[in-house]
Amino acid sequence: MVVCQTPDRLRNVLPYIEECGYMEGLLGKNALVLSLTLDEIKEREEVIKRKGEEVLLPDGFNTIFGQDKKTYERKNSEEISAIRSETNKSKVYKKEA
Numbered sequence: 001m002v003v004c005q006t007p008d009r010l011r012n013v014l015p016y017i018e019e020c021g022y023m024e025g026l027l028g029k030n031a032l033v034l035s036l037t038l039d040e041i042k043e044r045e046e047v048i049k050r051k052g053e054e055v056l057l058p059d060g061f062n063t064i065f066g067q068d069k070k071t072y073e074r075k076n077s078e079e080i081s082a083i084r085s086e087t088n089k090s091k092v093y094k095k096e097a
Contacts, residue, residue, distance in 0.1 A: 022061070
């Protein structure tokens with residue numbers, strides 16, 4: 001079962017997942033990634049990379065994509081803080097340019 005609030009979310013997320021070569025991860029139990037926004041997917045992808053883990057595992061997406069927001073933030077707070085800090089800095093630099 002695919003859990004998604006709107007067709008627009010799928011139109012936004014599916015092309016990115018396909019572009020990254022992650023479509024195989026949707027087969028099986030990990031379609032929960034489709035309940036995330038594109039920004040949430042990209043952030044979780046970056047957390048996984050910083051931890052030196054793989055986005056796609058033999059049985060589907062890394063389990064980080066199935067974590068609820070509270071668990072995700074608790075288990076990955078250090079990486080999330082670094083990513084969000086870097087993102088905020090880059091937004092400031094873009095405004096100044």
